[in-house]
Amino acid sequence: MQTTAFKIGTRGSPLALAQALETRDRLRAAHGLPEDAFAIEVISTSGDRIQDRPLSEVGGKGLFTKEIEEALLSGRIDIAVHSSKDMATVLPDGLELSAFLPREDPRDAFIGKTAPSITELPHGATVGSSSLRRQALILRMRPDLKVVMFRGNVQTRLRKLEEGVADGTILANAGLRRLGLEHVATHLMPLATFPPAPGQGAICIESRIADGRAASLIAAINHQPTAQALACERAFLAVLDGSCRTPIAGHAVVEGDNISFTGLILTPDGREAHEVSGSGRAEDAAAIGRAAGQEVRAKAGTRFFEGWA
Numbered sequence: 284m285q286t287t288a289f290k291i292g293t294r295g296s297p298l299a300l301a302q303a304l305e306t307r308d309r310l311r312a313a314h315g316l317p318e319d320a321f322a323i324e325v326i327s328t329s330g331d332r333i334q335d336r337p338l339s340e341v342g343g344k345g346l347f348t349k350e351i352e353e354a355l356l357s358g359r360i361d362i363a364v365h366s367s368k369d370m371a372t373v374l375p376d377g378l379e380l381s382a383f384l385p386r387e388d389p390r391d392a393f394i395g396k397t398a399p400s401i402t403e404l405p406h407g408a409t410v411g412s413s414s415l416r417r418q419a420l421i422l423r424m425r426p427d428l429k430v431v432m433f434r435g436n437v438q439t440r441l442r443k444l445e446e447g448v449a450d451g452t453i454l455a456n457a458g459l460r461r462l463g464l465e466h467v468a469t470h471l472m473p474l475a476t477f478p479p480a481p482g483q484g485a486i487c488i489e490s491r492i493a494d495g496r497a498a499s500l501i502a503a504i505n506h507q508p509t510a511q512a513l514a515c516e517r518a519f520l521a522v523l524d525g526s527c528r529t530p531i532a533g534h535a536v537v538e539g540d541n542i543s544f545t546g547l548i549l550t551p552d553g554r555e556a557h558e559v560s561g562s563g564r565a566e567d568a569a570a571i572g573r574a575a576g577q578e579v580r581a582k583a584g585t586r587f588f589e590g591w592a
């Protein structure tokens with residue numbers, strides 16, 4: 284079909300590579316193309332290089348995408364494959380999220396070393412995580428626990444756990460499943476009490492706006508219910524953005540023509556939490572997410588955002 288390979292950009296972690304390969308294989312199947320119609324380009328990002336500080340301190344989500352987005356804009360790659368959870372709500376000019384793959388399990392998985400679940404951990408036990416949302420949700424359940432910083436890719440975090448750096452850790456079950464590591468989970472956190480980050484479990488494809496070749500290839504693998512759920516979750520997040528130091532959870536489920544959304548914002552210590560829900564027609568996904576964001580922001584009040592933002 285084409286003379287030059289279609290270039291798929293990705294980070295180099297095992298999870299990122301698995302996501303890029305899944306995308307390539309879906310594109311191949313949808314269009315009946317051979318493997319060499321595609322080339323996977325691995326791009327190292329600042330987020331991969333800075334390992335010793337929480338993301339919220341060093342500039343947040345953009346760190347995992349900056350170099351990849353530059354490669355898209357310069358034409359070095361044709362599409363980029365990302366975890367939706369890692370994507371900022373505002374993209375660089377000229378780029379868009381053009382497709383979402385069918386969502387994996389959105390739940391968080393607890394991987395326990397000294398106990399199988401958070402409720403069974405001994406008093407004062409430590410849980411490794413550098414996610415503000417997970418920290419706040421853990422402390423809301425168990426104020427006695429200590430959350431210690433855990434960064435690096437999935438394998439690095441599991442190794443730290445093996446080394447005894449913490450009594451347990453929490454990872455996205457989607458990532459574990461994509462790596463064939465779901466057996467390490469000792470407990471799956473319920474969506475109702477431990478809601479996921481907006482976008483968790485969904486792979487997205489970023490491309491140049493008005494790139495016709497990319498658009499026609501990608502359209503065939505877009506999963507509309509996941510795209511609508513993500514439109515809702517990302518609209519919710521966009522209303523609450525401005526502080527990447529607010530723990531935010533949000534999850535939308537699309538069933539047929541309907542969408543239902545639940546969002547939660549917490550203080551980092553988990554002591555104060557504000558929940559919101561909304562539902563309606565799936566085609567109104569973004570408006571429903573936006574309204575939920577405005578509602579929960581009003582519920583929480585300005586004082587809520589002032590303490591640490």
Ligand SMILES: NCc1[nH]cc(CCC(=O)O)c1CC(=O)O
Pocket residue numbers: 366367368369437453454455456457458482483484485486
């Ligand atoms: N911030 C890293 C990151 N980004 C997406 C995932 C998991 C995969 C997904 O949500 O699709 C992970 C690792 C984790 O949270 O365990």
